[in-house]
Amino acid sequence: MGLWSYILRRLALMVLVLFGVTAITFVLTHVVPVNPVLALVGDRAPQELVDKVYRELGLDKPLWTQYGIYMENLLQGNLGTSIASQRPVAEDLARYLPATMELALAAMLVAIFLGVPAGIVSAVYHNRWPDHVARILALGGVSLPVFFVALVFLAVFYVKLGWMPGPGQLSSYVVPPPRITGMVVLDALLTAHWTAFWNGLHHLIMPASVLGWSSAGIIARMLRSSLLEVLHADYVRTARAKGLPERTVILGHALRNALIPTVTVIGLAFGGLLQGAVLTETIFAWPGIGRYATLSVTQIDVPAVLGVTLVAALIYSLVNLLVDISYAYLDPRIHYG
């Protein structure tokens, strides 16, 4: 019961946060002295046309009137129309968000799959060679720029070795699966389009690895230091004294207690994945929200920028909520009420 009211309280707070986010973004996008119409009609269009479209888009109205209109529409679930794409923002988001979610989730899997074992190995073999290897890999993940790794991976695994497919979500000859969630691999699985499933999965590996590696580094380093701390705790000594196998001591007693800070970091890393997605999506021609966000910002496409910001804030808030709830499962001593 306590947990549910906690979740409800958090969700109510989230509405306030999102409201603040729209207000700040709206003001920020209008601080820049730029005519968004020029991004739409181009530099060569005559001034009369620019002025006409400016009025048609309602950009000549005072800032607060525009914000009022925006909020009124937003409360009715209408995110407005993108200036650049001339399509409803909600439609654009629905098209781009699934691709990014698919990439981010796959990258998260890679990050956890690489980061957690690496962290454990590092701590268990503290200051011996497996620790050094894992730490070098982790350091590489954290410090090598994503775009650089992406370009090198493409040059090596795609061009030289031919193990991996090139940019994009599917090869040209593969018929895309019917759209259900918008995530190609998942849709192919759900509709049993096996060619598309394997091809899509194959295309997903490289961008997800590039993106996941950096988060894996953060996870490994965090898990290593918290495990090292926990391994010196009294209850671990007690467990060993009881004669429990080392495996049970580490995976059962130590790991669970070391996971709380790591889970926090995983939550934060998810935010980082959304950021890293901008570059990864550009290089791997991934039709995701990162590229949509970049384009919208450079074109001062206010409705699109607001839509993206709202969605990003929403995802980030939800992930944080999820992280907080998971504490209660990881550590029974934590209660919400």
Next chain:
Amino acid sequence: MKRPKAAFLALFAAGALLLAACGGGGTTPAGDAGSPAPGQYSRQDTVILAGEIGSAVTLDPQVAYETPSVSAATLMYQRLVKFPAGNTETPVGDAAESWDMSPDGLHWTFHLKKGIKFSTGRELTADDVVYTFVRAVSIPNDPAAWLVTQLGIDDTNVKDLVKAVDPYTVTIDLPEPFSPGAFLAVMANTVVGIVDSQEVQANEKDGDFGTGWLYNHSAGSGPYVLKDWTKDVQMEFVANANYVEGEPAIKRVIWKHIPEASARLDMLRTGEADIAENLTATQVESVQNDPNLKVFKAPAFSLTYVGMDVKNVPCLAKAECRNAIKYAIDYEGIVQKLLKGMGAPLQVAIPQGIFGYSDQVYFQRDVAKAKEFLAQAGYPNGFEVELLTSNGTVAGGIPAGSLANVIKANLADIGITVNIRQLESAQMYTEYRAHKVQMILAAWGMDYPDPQSFAAPFGDYQQKSLIWRLQDEDQALSDLVQRAAKLENTPERAALYAQFNDLLAETGPFAILYQPYEVRVYSGKLQNFVYDAVNGVAYWQMKKNP
């Protein structure tokens, strides 16, 4: 004690090898065509472009205005006239067999070819042409509409001015004189790409002229038909079996949106793509010796220039001061070192390939002469000025910032201190249009291949374009442009443009830097590869070796 630790190591190793394992076990090699299902096209019938097509807003020919959507419309729609692939000076008939102009240039009659069929199977008639013009001027928020409305044709008078006399004859009356050369060039533009009026009207919704449907469908008579468009992913076209000049040999054309230039080149190298566009100068250099790849270069119809505001900076108000800057710039160095063959010298506002072009070199870097001019202007010790440019690339695929720094260094040699400021292009153009710049480094491209598309913005302040933005109300230039506009491409018109070029170089507020090349790198398997700045790549006349 040893075994559990070994298990951890194994787990770690398994995680680390995940990529390699999945990759190595993959069943489909990259770039493989696979075997086509019945009724589908094979890789051999297909040409794949690794391109930049993300800016396409709609594929409706009357609304298409961005480069990729205009190129797509060129594949799908015939116009009354067209420029043949590789020839951008003389229009020939496309849907029209022939045409006549009245002596005063106000009345045009187009005689249509008989037997042209749309991809839908219906015959193309004069009614379709009229409907196309109605669409071109009536769709709200249409960024391309001004190409037609500048002729004096708008949604209130279009039905009186564009008429179907009989099924194969269309007349167009212009309310005011308009340059005949420019008029034909507009008739060749996709903004009047002829749509199947019955098909479009059948798909109309709430009086939208079918824009919602034509957004991602096609109803034309051009060489290709739109099969599918996934925005930001790819466009797929298939050959139009009804095309009046014969069904193209390349049965399927796929344009993939690959935003990163090096990834586009990667796809070409593996054979996954057959053509790559928008590569950087360095990348083009790197493929010169690749036996499997070929490079096609054609002059782009654009130019890069430095504009000088004649009111905001006191010195720049004087022609001597502007000439000092024109003599200080190292044009040769820019073309050779920075562009590395991705551009050609150009010092007039009308680029090569357009009537009225001249290869005259008015200015060569001469520091002594530049200083002399500066002293004549009354600023022997120079002055300080801001140079505005975008934070993207300029024509020719080089960063605007690099070019701006060359200008800065060149002008420093004659004592002028340049402060570079870089903005997003939309922001830069906002300031430019509001007369708020001191100096600007920018590019200009054409809308239709007629000198008017260049001479008017650079020379006629009454057009409220480039020269007007720089606050230079030069009456002599404006008169020359307006006189030349009224003529067809005659020797008299050529003489007027020669005068215009000289005068602009002498007194104008522009230092014109170069004309970029458009470069396409393509697979050696492709035959008859032709690219030009009006039609793009002529897929319809291409062939492919196995």
